[in-house]
Amino acid sequence: MTTSALDPHAVTASDGHDPHGVTDPAITQKSLNADSLRLISKPGPWWWGIFILDLTILAIGMIAERNQIALGIGVAGHTRPVMWASYVTNFVFWVGIAHCGTLVSAVLFLFRSHFRRSVYRIAEAMTVFGVMTAGLFPIIHLGRPWFPYWLFPYPNQRQLWPNFRSPLEWDVFAVTTYMTVSTVFFLVGMIPDAAAARDRAKSAIAKAWFTIFSMGWTGSNVQWKHYYTAYLFFAALATPLVFSVHSVVSWDFAMAQVPGWHSTIFAPYFVAGAIFSGVAMVINLIIPIRKAFKLEHIVTTDHMEKLAKLVLFTSTIVGYSYLTEFFMAWYGPSKYERDIFWWRATGHFAWAFWIMFTCNVIIPLSLWFKPVRRNMAVLFVLCLFVNVGMWFERFVIIVTSLAHPFEPATWDINYRMSWTEAAVLAGSFAWFLMYFLIFIRVLPAFSIAEVKETLIPPKRKAAA
Amino acid sequence: MIKKIDALVGKLLEGPKVVHRGVLGVFYYVDDVTTLVTTLRGLGHTNITVTSPVPHHDVEKALGQGPSLVRWVTFCGGFLGATAGFSLCFYSMYSWPLVVGGKELTSLPPFVVIGYESMILLGALSNLIAMLALARLPQLKAPAPYDARFTEDRIGVWVPGDGPEAERVRDLMRGHGAEEVTLHA
Numbered sequence: 001m002t003t004s005a006l007d008p009h010a011v012t013a014s015d016g017h018d019p020h021g022v023t024d025p026a027i028t029q030k031s032l033n034a035d036s037l038r039l040i041s042k043p044g045p046w047w048w049g050i051f052i053l054d055l056t057i058l059a060i061g062m063i064a065e066r067n068q069i070a071l072g073i074g075v076a077g078h079t080r081p082v083m084w085a086s087y088v089t090n091f092v093f094w095v096g097i098a099h100c101g102t103l104v105s106a107v108l109f110l111f112r113s114h115f116r117r118s119v120y121r122i123a124e125a126m127t128v129f130g131v132m133t134a135g136l137f138p139i140i141h142l143g144r145p146w147f148p149y150w151l152f153p154y155p156n157q158r159q160l161w162p163n164f165r166s167p168l169e170w171d172v173f174a175v176t177t178y179m180t181v182s183t184v185f186f187l188v189g190m191i192p193d194a195a196a197a198r199d200r201a202k203s204a205i206a207k208a209w210f211t212i213f214s215m216g217w218t219g220s221n222v223q224w225k226h227y228y229t230a231y232l233f234f235a236a237l238a239t240p241l242v243f244s245v246h247s248v249v250s251w252d253f254a255m256a257q258v259p260g261w262h263s264t265i266f267a268p269y270f271v272a273g274a275i276f277s278g279v280a281m282v283i284n285l286i287i288p289i290r291k292a293f294k295l296e297h298i299v300t301t302d303h304m305e306k307l308a309k310l311v312l313f314t315s316t317i318v319g320y321s322y323l324t325e326f327f328m329a330w331y332g333p334s335k336y337e338r339d340i341f342w343w344r345a346t347g348h349f350a351w352a353f354w355i356m357f358t359c360n361v362i363i364p365l366s367l368w369f370k371p372v373r374r375n376m377a378v379l380f381v382l383c384l385f386v387n388v389g390m391w392f393e394r395f396v397i398i399v400t401s402l403a404h405p406f407e408p409a410t411w412d413i414n415y416r417m418s419w420t421e422a423a424v425l426a427g428s429f430a431w432f433l434m435y436f437l438i439f440i441r442v443l444p445a446f447s448i449a450e451v452k453e454t455l456i457p458p459k460r461k462a463a464a
Numbered sequence: 465m466i467k468k469i470d471a472l473v474g475k476l477l478e479g480p481k482v483v484h485r486g487v488l489g490v491f492y493y494v495d496d497v498t499t500l501v502t503t504l505r506g507l508g509h510t511n512i513t514v515t516s517p518v519p520h521h522d523v524e525k526a527l528g529q530g531p532s533l534v535r536w537v538t539f540c541g542g543f544l545g546a547t548a549g550f551s552l553c554f555y556s557m558y559s560w561p562l563v564v565g566g567k568e569l570t571s572l573p574p575f576v577v578i579g580y581e582s583m584i585l586l587g588a589l590s591n592l593i594a595m596l597a598l599a600r601l602p603q604l605k606a607p608a609p610y611d612a613r614f615t616e617d618r619i620g621v622w623v624p625g626d627g628p629e630a631e632r633v634r635d636l637m638r639g640h641g642a643e644e645v646t647l648h649a
Contacts, residue, residue, distance in 0.1 A: 029517060029617035153552060161556035165564075165574040173549075173581040181588045188592065191601075192615070196517070199612035204474030205466075211477065215602035218610050221527055223599040224519040229532035230595035234588060237542075241584045248577060452518045458617075460493040460641060 024297045029452050033196055036446040039293055040197060043441055051437050054430045061427010064420045065140060073143050077418030081410045082402045086421045087141040089394040090428055093277070094134035095175065095249055096390060099242055100278020101127025102182055105189065106238035115306045117450040118299045122289070123282045124186040125445070129435040131179040133428050140424060167251040174248040181241055185234045191217050191227070193444035213443065246274045253397065259336040260344070260401035263328065269321035276314035277390035280383035283307050287380045289440065298446060301374050308373040311386065315364035322361065336406055344400045348413045352392050359389025479604060484648045486624035488609045489637035494520050496641035497619050501526040503636060504623060513608045515620040534594040541590020542583045549582025550575055609648060
């Protein structure tokens with residue numbers, strides 16, 4: 001590997017220091033090891049308190065799910081014509097959350113945005129746990145959840161194959177590929193850091209645990225050479241994947257002729273929305289971690305501001321898409337399309353539409369102001385609003401279009417969220433958070449090796 | 465009980481002792497390593513291993529490393545994936561021919577999604593396998609002497625050899641700013 005302009009690890013300053021990385025001169029390679037691995041310690045009462053609360057919510061969700069399996073999908077309250085309701089809303093929401101990790105780790109890697117180095121591990125973990133949560137919902141939503149393997153193309157006696165022309169089958173391929181690739185990318189990125197943790201482990205059991213994740217890594221020149229070439233290709237493969245997956249998810253809707261769904265804008269609109277909600281979730285996860293573990297020198301306010309700018313940027317795309325949808329409905333030939341958009345903003349579910357619009361378009365406008373972007377408390381609350389808004393975006397798309405189809409006789413509004421659906425939704429957040437809480441305690445949550453690369457490499461010439 | 469398990473795991477991790485023959489130098493400054501590697505290569509040493517917490521481009525240049533073979537394996541995996549994805553769609557359509565809406569059996573546009581995702585899946589998995597195979601991972605024992613400082617802030621240079629040649633390398637390392645030099649014989 002050479003230090004050419006194409007080298008994603010090339011640094012910009014003449015002394016070898018990366019101005020977009022960790023800028024505190026007091027930070028050394030040694031202190032970075034200690035600070036990053038500080039998270040892997042015996043959890044305190046705060047962690048246990050949150051974890052137990054999380055498991056309690058998860059248990060409530062699981063009881064609701066058990067109830068649904070025993071009594072049938074009818075307890076979820078899905079009624080004609082709103083048969084997708086909140087479960088598909090949750091699926092799209094969690095797939096969207098999962099998108100930010102690959103954006104930060106792969107897309108920003110290819111774009112040489114070096115600020116990603118401090119935050120990408122948490123974003124990647126969020127991706128993996130987000131897809132694990134999203135993947136549950138198509139199964140939860142099945143009438144017979146014990147047959148999910150029917151979705152996969154496997155050789156069987158009757159030569160039955162899934163319908164490869166169906167967007168739902170495309171989704172199976174896209175989401176499982178995304179889950180596999182993002183998990184591999186996450187674990188490969190962890191190898192050098194797990195080696196650093198292994199070499200500092202205090203017990204043999206901890207050492208064995210980190211040996212598994214480091215695979216016996218030593219950091220030899222041969223290993224680094226193949227590792228970084230592979231990393232570059234992972235990024236190059238994950239980048240088109242991240243755009244394709246949410247495009248495919250959007251086609252679950254856009255390929256149908258339901259008013260409000262049948263639109264060519266859906267793919268870019270969904271991708272921007274996914275990145276928007278994902279970055280907001282990363283900010284929501286990082287702010288408490290950097291505060292609780294005093295890591296403001298590793299994830300600096302500048303890094304957080306750059307993430308906030310990403311939220312602002314994607315918010316403008318999402319806002320533009322909302323307005324374009326309305327414009328196309330007004331300008332286009334379909335009266336059904338005009339009707340559904342008017343109904344969305346003024347009908348039975350107008351409250352959901354205006355929550356969505358306020359949280360996703362109006363509130364993020366405050367990010368144009370630098371003090372807002374750099375105030376962590378304000379940024380945290382703002383990103384919570386964004387996540388609420390993005391959940392409602394999927395709810396508005398799915399529920400309003402299904403509740404107001406072509407046939408006026410079906411416009412009788414009989415859908416309201418059931419307790420089962422609400423408990424499963426809460427349980428999905430608890431499921432996601434459970435993995436995250438465990439992850440930050442058992443594996444390196446920050447990329448030690450990549451953050452080290454932003455420091456000035458020690459040189460005798462400079463020291464003399 | 466936990467202590468006993470810990471001791472047992474420790475023993476298992478240690479494994480049998482491996483005898484290495486050569487010289488290991490521990491360095492702090494990157495430019496010292498670069499100069500040493502250039503000198504060693506000039507003297508005809510080709511089997512040099514540099515172990516560091518982060519990759520250093522100057523050292524890579526001095527070692528004269530060529531591009532990794534990983535890319536070819538990844539390319540082949542991606543190609544195979546795309547072929548397999550499209551083939552699965554075509555095969556399934558012909559194994560149970562079902563005309564829907566009077567359309568062609570093999571409608572290419574919807575199959576692009578399957579072919580595309582399969583290309584990425586197999587490309588990524590081949591990338592992983594190639595990286596692991598070429599970097600000799602997973603490994604239980606390092607092929608050269610290893611020090612925990614190499615994942616912190618120190619750089620290790622290992623030159624295999626013995627006898628007067630090893631002594632010459634040891635002196636060379638000392639002259640090039642090594643903090644520690646160990647002769648393994």
